[in-house]
Amino acid sequence: MAYEPFNLTGKVSLVTGGNRGIGLGMARALAQAGSDIVIWGTSAAHNLAAEGELTTLGVRVLAQQVDVADEAAVVAAMGEAAVAMGRIDTVIANAGIGAAARSFSDMTVEIWRRNMAVNLEGAFFTCREACRHMVSRSGAGDPGGSIAVVASLAAIEGAARNQAYAATKGGVISMMKSIAVEHARYGVRANAILPGWIATDMTAAAQASTAFAEKVIPRVPARRWGEPDDFGGIAVYLASDASRYHTGDSFLIDGGYAIF
Numbered sequence: 001m002a003y004e005p006f007n008l009t010g011k012v013s014l015v016t017g018g019n020r021g022i023g024l025g026m027a028r029a030l031a032q033a034g035s036d037i038v039i040w041g042t043s044a045a046h047n048l049a050a051e052g053e054l055t056t057l058g059v060r061v062l063a064q065q066v067d068v069a070d071e072a073a074v075v076a077a078m079g080e081a082a083v084a085m086g087r088i089d090t091v092i093a094n095a096g097i098g099a100a101a102r103s104f105s106d107m108t109v110e111i112w113r114r115n116m117a118v119n120l121e122g123a124f125f126t127c128r129e130a131c132r133h134m135v136s137r138s139g140a141g142d143p144g145g146s147i148a149v150v151a152s153l154a155a156i157e158g159a160a161r162n163q164a165y166a167a168t169k170g171g172v173i174s175m176m177k178s179i180a181v182e183h184a185r186y187g188v189r190a191n192a193i194l195p196g197w198i199a200t201d202m203t204a205a206a207q208a209s210t211a212f213a214e215k216v217i218p219r220v221p222a223r224r225w226g227e228p229d230d231f232g233g234i235a236v237y238l239a240s241d242a243s244r245y246h247t248g249d250s251f252l253i254d255g256g257y258a259i260f
Contacts, residue, residue, distance in 0.1 A: 005242035009034035012085045013239050014078075016068055016126055017095030019046040021200035022150065022228045024053075026092060029232025030239055031057040038081045038088070040066040040095065060085065068095045068122030078129035087137065090239040091130035093123040093172070094150040098202045100162045112164045119168035123149050127179060127190075134188045143187035148238050149176045153196045153254050169194075173250055180248035189247035191238055196254020198226040222255030 013030045017023040018039030027050070031037050036059045041047045047063040054061045062084055066077045082088050096119045101107035127147055134145035154162055155169035173192045180190040197220060199207055206212045207225065217225065234251055237243050252258055 006236055006240045007034055008236065008239055011089040011239060012036045012038065012087055013090040013092070013235075014038040014040070014081060014088050014130075015092045015094055015235075016040040016066070016122070018092075019043060019050040019063070021202070022195060022198060022231050023092070023094040024050055025228025025231045026094065026235035027054060028057070028229070029236050030090075031059045031061070032232075033236045033240070034059065035090070035239060036060040036085055038062045038064065038085060040064050040068065040077060042067050068093075068126055069117040071121075071125050074122070074125040074129055078126075078133060082133050087142075088130065088133055089144070090146040090148070091126060092148045092150065092235065092238075093126040093130075095122055095126075096150065096168075096202075098162070098165050100165065103161055104163050107161075107164060115164035115168050119165065120171045123168075123172045124175065127175065131179065131183055131188065135183070135186050138186040138188070144244075145186075145188040146238050146243065147176075147179060147183075147188065147190040148235070149173070149190070149192050151176075151192045151194045151250070153194055153252065153258060155194060156252075157258060176250075177248050184247060189238075189243065191243075191247060192250040193231065193234055193238075194250055194252045194254070195231070196220070196226055196252070196257045198228065198230070200228065219260055220255045220257045221260050224255065226253065226255055 013035045015023050015027045018027040019041035031054050051063040064077045099111050149172040152169040154166040159166040176190045176192045
C-alpha cells in the first residue's frame with residue numbers, strides 16, 4: 001500500500017484571510033492536495049476571485065465575507081460552513097493586519113486596539129469556534145482536527161514601531177500552546193506558523209523601499225523575499241495525517257533570517 005499521508009481528499013480546510021497573500025497560498029496548496037476549502041475575507045471582490053481560482057482545482061469551495069474581529073460574525077460563519085461542507089477538519093487563523101506607528105511614543109490607543117481586535121481577538125474567536133466544532137465532533141465518535149495560527153517573526157524578535165502587532169503575534173503563540181494541551185485528548189492538535197519577510201500587500205511599502213532592499217533582504221540567507229506559495233507545504237503538513245502526533249509547536253518560515 002502506498003504511503004499517502006498528504007492526501008487530503010475528504011477533508012475540509014478553513015483559512016481566514018484566505019482570499020490573497022499567505023492565506024491564498026495555503027488554500028491553493030490545500031486544494032491541490034485534495035481538501036475542500038472554506039475561505040474567509042472582508043472583500044467580496046477578493047473572495048470571488050479566490051473562489052474562482054480554487055474551484056478550478058476540482059474541489060468544493062465556500063467563500064464567506066467575514067470580519068474576524070466581529071464575534072457574532074465568526075460564530076455564525078463557522079456554523080454555516082460546518083453545515084454547508086459537512087465538517088471542518090482544519091482551521092488556519094491567518095487573517096491579520098499590520099497597523100504600525102511612527103514610533104512607540106506616538107502609538108495611539110486606536111492603533112493598539114485595532115491590532116488587538118483583528119490579530120488577537122479575531123484569532124481567539126476563530127480558534128474557539130473551531131474547537132467547539134471539533135470537540136462536538138469528537139463526542140459524536142469522530143475525533144481529530146488541526147488548528148493553526150499564523151503569528152510572525154515579530155513575535156520573537158524586536159519589531160520597532162510595531163509593538164502592538166508584535167504583542168498580538170506573541171499572544172497567539174501562547175494561546176496556541178494552551179489549546180494544544182487542552183484539546184489533545186480530543187485528537188485536536190494546534191500549532192503556529194511564523195512568517196518572516198514575505199511579499200504580500202502588507203509589506204508593499206517595504207518592498208518598494210531601496211533601503212530595505214539594500215539592508216534587510218541581503219540578510220536573508222535565502223537571498224529573496226518569501227512568497228505566499230512558500231507556505232503551501234506547511235499548510236498541507238499540518239492539515240494532513242502526517243502531523244497527527246505533532247502539536248504545540250511553532251514553525252518559523254523566514255528563509256533563515258532569524259538565525260543569520
